[in-house]
Amino acid sequence: MEANELHSQHAEQGEDRADRQGAGRRFFARTTATEARTASASATASRRARWRRSPLVALVVAVGILFSGAIVDAASEPAYAADYPSWDDVRKARANETAKKAEISRIQTLLKNLEADVAAKTAAAEEAGYAFEEADLAFQEAALKAQDLQAQADAAGEIAATSRQQAGQMAAQLSRQGGGNLSASLLANPGDADDLLQRLGYASRITKQSEGLYVRALQDMNTAQSLADQAEVAREVREELRAEAEAKQIAAQQAADAANAALAEQEEHAVELKAQLEVLSLARANTEAEYAEGERIRKEAEARAAAARAAAAAAAAANGGGGSTSTRGPVNGWVWPVNGWITGHYGNRLHPVYNYWRLHTGTDIGAGMGTPIYAATGGTVTYAGRLGTYGNFVLINHGNGVSTGYAHIRDGGIMVRYGQQVQTGQQIAQVGSTGASTGPHLHFEVRINGVATNAVTYYRNHGIPIG
Template sequence: MPHSVRPVPASSPLHRPTSASTLVLALVVALLAVLVVPDRASAAAPTWQAVLAARDDESAKRTALADLQAALDAASARAEAARTSADDAGRVLGEAQAAVDEATARHEQLETRRAEARATADSSREVVGQAAALMARPGSGGMVGDLLAAGDGAQEVLKGLSLSSKLGENIGRLRERAQAADNLATSSADQAAVALAERDRLAADARTALDEAAAAGVTAEADLAAVDDEKATLVAQVALLEDDRMTLEQGYAQAQAAAAAAAAAAARPAPAAGGGTGPVAPGTGGPGPGVTVPDPGTGWVAAIRSYSSYQAYGYRIHPITGDRRLHAGADFGAACGTPIYSVSAGRVSYAGPSSGYGNLIVVDHGGGVSSAYAHMERNGIYVSVGQQVRAGQNIAGVGTSGGSTGCHLHLEVRQGGVATDPVVFLASQGVR
C-alpha cells in the first residue's frame, strides 16, 4: 500500500507540476539547487538523483550505499575534529589561567618576603639607634632593661641576642643583620617587580587564550550544526535507497524533519533547577534558567544560594596533586544540579571545556572585572558565548567535571585577569 504524501506548498521547490515530464524536470532542478550538500568531505557522496536512480540497479545501489557510509564517516570525523579543536583551545585557556595564578602566587610570596625583610631591617636599626643613645647617656647602667621597655620592635630583635653578654658586643651583629635584611628586601623587591611584569604578561596571554577558545567554541558549534544537517540528509538518502516504496519527496521531507529536530535539540532550553547530573539536596532548589533572583540593589548577588561546605581562596594543599599552591577561587560544595547564578550582569565571554576547570563559564562584567564558574557538566551549561546575562540569572548547574573530587562550584573573580578573593570582593559589593 503506498504511503500518503502531505501536499507540498506552492512555494516549495517540490511543488508538483501538472504533467509527469515537467515533474521530473522540476525535481531535478529543485534538488540540484536545494538538496545537494555543499563541501561534502567525500566527492563520491551521491546526489539525490543518483540515489534514486541506483534503486533500479543492485550494483549501483551497493556503490551508492558505500559512498553514503563513507560520507557519514567523514562527517563524523569532522564533528570529532571540531570538538577536539574546541577542547584543545579550552585546555590552552585553562593552562594560561593556571600560569597567571602561579605567577600571582610567586609575586605575593616575594612581596611578603620583602615586607618581612624590611620590617627586620627597620627594627634592627631601631635597636642600634636606641642602644647608641643609651650608651652615650652619662651613668647609663640598665641598658638591656631600658631596651626591653623601648617597644615591640626592639623586643623582637633582642629575642635573638644573648642578654647575658654585653649589649655593646652585639651592636655589630645588629648592624650586620640590618644590612642583610636591607639587601634581602631590595633583592625581593627587584624579583617582585620582575614577577609582577611576568604575571601581567601572562594575564595578557590568558586574555588572548580566552578569546581564541571562545572563537574555537563558536566555530565548533557551527561545524557541528552543519554536520548534523549533512548527516540528516545522508541518513535520509540511505533510507530512500533501501526503501523502494519511498518517494523522493518523502526522503527530502524526512531529511528536513531530522535536521529540524537536531536544531531544536541544540536550542532546547536548559533543564529546570535540579535537572543536572544528580539529585538536588533539600532546600537547594531555585529559579530555573533565565529567571532572575531579586537584586538587593547593589547589582551583585551570590553565585549559589545553598551549599554544604566551603573552601576559601588562598594557599592550600591541592586535593589531587598534593602540592601546595594558590587556590584562585572559592569552592562551594553542593549537590550536582544545584543552580549557579551570575553574580552580576555581563556578557558571556566563554562557555565550554577548559582543562582542570572541567567545564567553565566566564562572564565579563566590564571595567576589567570578570567572574568564572567551573566544574559543570556539559549539559549543566545554560548559556553560550556572546549572550548577555542578568545579575542572578541561572547560568549553570553544579557538576564535578575536570579536576574535581565531588560536586561543587568553583567560583573566581578576576580583576585585569588576576584572581582576587571572590567572597571578599562580593562582600565589598554588598553581598553577604
C-alpha cells in the same frame, strides 16, 4: 661608623646588586615558570590518562590525530568541502544500480566525514582546554608567589627602616658626646682613676653597641632590597605567564568554537543523510515522505521554541535581565550564582579525585543536575568551552579587574557564547559534573586581576548575601 657611612656602603653595593639582579631575574624567571609547570605536570598526566581511558574519548583522540589541523578559521568552515546530495539526486540514483551504489558510498563517506570532523575538533578542543588550564595554573602560582614576595619585602622594609632609625639615633648620641673619639674625650678630662676606668668601660660598650646597630641596619637594608628585587622579578614573570595564559585562552576558545561548529554541521545534515541512505539501501520509497513530515514537525517545534525564547528575552529586557533569572534579587548588583548548598571551600585541600594536596581555587556549590546557573553580576563572556579538569567552563569579565568563573557545566549546558553581554542574574548555564568532578555541583570562582580569590569572603566583604 656614622649614618652617612651607612648610606655610602649601601650605595656602593647597588652596583653589585644591579649586576646580580640581571642574572637573578633570568634565573628566577626560569625557575618560577618551571616550578609552576612541574608542579602540575604529574597531576596533568594523570588527569589526561584518566580522560583517555574512556572508550569514547579514545576514539575521539585517535580520529583527532588522523584529522587534526589548524584551528584558525575552523569555526567558520568544515574540514572538507561537503557536497550534500538532494532528494532529487537520490531519486535519480535509485533508477540505476551503479548510480545507486555510488550514491550510497557518497552518503556513507559524508556521514563518516561529519563524525570524524566532530571527533577531531572535539579532541582538539579538549587538548586546547588542558593547555589553557596548565598555563592559567602557572600564572596563578606565579601571581601568588609575587604577592608573597612583596609582602615579605614590605615587612623587611619596615624592619630596615627601624634599624636605620636606631643607627641614626646612636650616631647623633655619639656626636653629642664627642663623636667617634669618645675615649680621647674622656682621657682629656680624667677625674680620679676609678672614675676614668668606669667611663672608659662605658665608652667601650657604647662603641660595640653602635657598631652592632650599624651592622644590623646594613644587613636589614640589604635584605629588604634583595626581597624587593625578587618581588620585582616575580611580577615580571607573572606578567609573562599571564600573556601566555591569555594566548592559550584564545586558542582554546577557537578550538571550542570549531568543535561546536562541527557538531552543528553534523546535526544539520546527519539526519537527512541517514534518511536518504535508508531510501537507497532499503528501497523504501515512503522514507522521503516520512522525512519530510518529520522535518515539518521539527521545524514547527523549533519555530515555537524560538518564539518563546524571543518573548522571554523581550520580557527579560524590560526588567533588565535576559532569559531565566535568579529567584533572589540582586544586592549591590550581585546575586549568588546557583540555588544550592556549599560543599567545598576555597583553600588548600586534598583533591577528592586525584588524592593530592593543592589549592582549591573556588567555592563548590552542590545542586541537582541541570539546575540553572546565573551570572553573578553583569559583564562580558570571555570564555565558554572546555577547560581541562574544570570541564565545561564559562568566564565572565565584569570590569575593574573582577571576573567570575563557572565550572563543571553539563555537556550542552552552556547557554552563552564568547563575547556575549550578560546581565546580573541571567541564566548562563546548567549544573553538571564534567571534568574532575565527583557529582553535580558548581565550582564558582571570583578572580581579581585574573587571580582566584575566596568567593565567600568577597561576597561578605561587599555585603552580598550568600545562598
